[in-house]
Each structure stands twice: as structure tokens, then as C-alpha cells.
Amino acid sequence: MTADSEVAAQDDVLVFPTKAGGTERLTCGGKTQNQLKAMCRDYGLPISGNKSVLKSRLQQFSEKFCNDPASCHLTPANRRKHKGPRDDTKKTKVKMSATRRAAIIDTERVTERSKDTRTAEEKKNLILWADRTVARLPFKPRKPKNTAVDTAVSTGSQVHRSADQHLHFRMQTIENQLAAISAVALGNHQPSSFNWDSATSVQVLPVDYMAYDYADNSLNLSEGPYMVGNLALDIPNTFTWLDGCQSPAGSYDPSATLADILPVDVPVSMTSVPAMATVPVPVPALASSIPNSQLQDTDKSGKAGKATTRTIILGDSTTITISTDEARKVALPATSFAEDIERLNQMWDDTSPHWRNNSVMRIGDHPIALIYWPQIFKKTGLWSAHKSNWTEWKFVVERYRQGTPEEFWATFKSEDGVKMPYTAICAKLRKDRKNTNEELAARAREEYGDDFEAKFSYRNSKTKARMVKFNASSIAKEYKRLQGID
Incomplete structure (x- = not known):
């Protein structure tokens, strides 16, 4: 011890x-x-x-x-790991842009000096390498376009060039042959009208209707034979007509039959065929011959095009027609009725006694009631910006007109007797609508029983399957329609 x-x-x-x-x-x-x-x-x-x-x-x-x-020593313990003396500068945190760049490019960025630090020998070797490369791979100018082929397959600005020039040339040849057959069959009649020749039982189209638009793919000329009236045409590649609609045998003879005029390769069937059989004509060519008053704009899918104008009939029977572009340019100031619901009631529609011939929107000299906004702004790209406010206005006016203004404010007031703000009114109306829809949905399920799924269902547009409605508002809306409730 x-x-x-x-x-x-x-x-x-x-x-x-x-x-x-x-x-x-x-x-x-x-x-x-x-x-x-x-x-x-x-x-x-x-x-x-x-x-x-x-x-x-x-x-x-x-x-x-x-x-x-x-x-047992009393020296303080190391609170941090000892790093020792630093030979280089302290590394800072890498910027996020550099981190993202490294993740995308998957390589470290190498920063080079802007000053050329290469030696004279390195520059000389680089120039020699460039000379050898130019000698091995000389510059070759692009060849000019073959205008002759383009002219052969072109029929104007309406014809689109194709990668397969041979196919276009063949289609043009077949088109000319069909046009020549039509001209021969018509004889001396005017080319601007249809003709029915009882001798051959053939109905053909004049040459004016045979303009083929290569941009339209509805006519496939590679599939044959084709029917011209009751004639089955299987036109060979070598089948051509001379200028002036003449037959290969010589000048056209009006007294000759169609069987004498056509080449041997074209079979003629004399069986009876309804008179409406015609030459297959591309849709754009046929539509261009109909008067404009009978035409209807169509889109690429063939469906009727969207209307470019919209017509509004005001309460005083005034008719206003504006285009979609004009509807997008209608001046509309920032509008809020949170502080004046009575003003909203006066501007809502122009067929009630509340209308004061004043509105926040005007087209020309006519004030436009708020109720017409969907007709003006739908399908213009602007309706989504106004839909929410307009829907709230509709429900507020609907409730405001159920009684007198005093009765309205007696319902929508706080516990201390102060009028509710506009936001609180809209929230209470939404809650009331939700309760009403749930009550009507429960009543519909009770009244219709086993027939509920049949009455309150819809077909899914994608799966085409019948789906039973489950949303209370949708069920209530359908129930009102079936019961005739406004």
C-alpha cells in the first residue's frame, strides 16, 4: 500500500x-x-x-x-475529431446546380483556363492533323434538287411532294386515264353536268370533278379493280390516252359504243346496276363543288367543326352575335359583390323586375346580364376563370329571391345580430345544399329500391360498363329530373 x-x-x-x-x-x-x-x-x-x-x-x-x-487524468476530452494541420483550402459545399449537372452528365466538370497554354509544338501538330483530315475527307457540296422529277409529279401548289416519286407518277397517270374515260363517255355533252347513257348503263363524273388531292388518303389507287358505273376497270400500267381525249386507235367516233372505244384489257359488264354508281371521287374534290351555303366545316376526324360565333338573345329580344375571338376580347373589370348583394341581384338577369339596365359587362351599347356569361365565355378558354365565382353568385341570388331582403338577412346573421360576411354566406349555402342532396339521395334509394341501380346509373365512356351513381349531388339531380322538381 x-x-x-x-x-x-x-x-x-x-x-x-x-x-x-x-x-x-x-x-x-x-x-x-x-x-x-x-x-x-x-x-x-x-x-x-x-x-x-x-x-x-x-x-x-x-x-x-x-x-x-x-x-485518472483531468485533461479535457476531445469534443471534435482532430483533423490535424490543413495543407489545402477548406472545401465549401457544392452548389445544387453543380450537383444536378453531375447527376445528369455523370462526369466531373473540368474547368480549363481561358488562356491558351499549349506549346508551339502542340499547335503545329494540330494544324498538321487538320490538313490530313481535310485531304482525307474533302468537302462535298450538296447536289441540286432534281427539278425534272418534281415537275413531273407536281400539279400546282396543292400537290405535296413525296419520298416515293414513282408512286406519285403512277397515281397521276391513273388519274389522267380516268379523266379521259369520263370525257369519252360524255361525248359532246357539257362537262359541267352529270349524264346517264342508257345504251351502256354507265354514269360517270365530268372531268371537272376528277381533281385528285394527294394530301387526301381516302382513295387508294393501288387497290383495284374500280367500278365506273357498271364497268369493272383494271387499268394496266401501259394504258394511256392521247391528247384531246382520243382513243389509241385514232379519232373518237360518237357513234361507236364504249366497248369499241375501250382497250381489250378493260372488261365491260352489261348487267343492270343502280344509276347512282359513280367513279370513286376523293372527298375534298366533291366537297369543293358543293355551294358554300350547303357546306359544313369539318375537322380532321370528319366531325362537325366548332361554331366560331355565338348568339345571345337578351331580355328585350335584342340579338347579339359575336365571334369567339371577340368574346375573348370583351372588357371585364375585376368584379366583387361581397359588399353589395342587392347589386348582384339587380345585375343577375334582364327578365326579372330586379333588372336596372346596368351590368359590369357591356357588348357595344348593350349591358349584358350575368346569367349570359356561360354562353359568352364557354369554349373560349376563359370560362374556367369565371366559373367558380359565377356559380356562387347563382346560388346567392337564388336564395336571396326566395323571400324579402329582410328575411334573407334575418337568416344570415351572426349571434350578435351582425350580417354575415359574403364568404360565410357562401359556406352556409354550400352546407345547406350538401344536406339537401344527401336527403334527396336517401329518399331516392328508399323510393326506387331494387330499381335504383337501373334508374341512377350511367355508362362509362372508356370501359363502356354501366356504373351506379354514388355522388349525392348527382343522385339528387337525377331524382329531381325524374320527379319533375325544379
């Missing part, structure tokens, strides 16, 4: 290390709990527990120091 341990065993005197590397003798007797905690804190010991626990902890530490002084 060392001398320090012998001293430590006397009268609660304990030996502790000092920060300077020496020793000190302290006693734990007569100290308060806070003083004992301070001693434990100085030696890096836990400070939890009562006085006896703290004394026991200090005694154990003192005995450990006496037996192995090297294990």
Missing part, C-alpha cells in the same frame, strides 16, 4: 489528481450535497444520486487514482 492510500484511509481524507499533474488531499465529511456534486463535476464523475452515493463515487475514484494514476 502506498503512502497516498494510507493517508486516504484516515478520517475520510481522499487523494485526488490535479489539473497540473500533482495530487491533493480532500475530505468528504461535512460537505453538502451540492458541494459533493461540484467535486464530482471537477473530476468528470456523474452527479446523480444522494450524498452517500456521491461519497461512494468519490472514494472509488480516489482508490482508482491511488492504484493507477495514469488512468
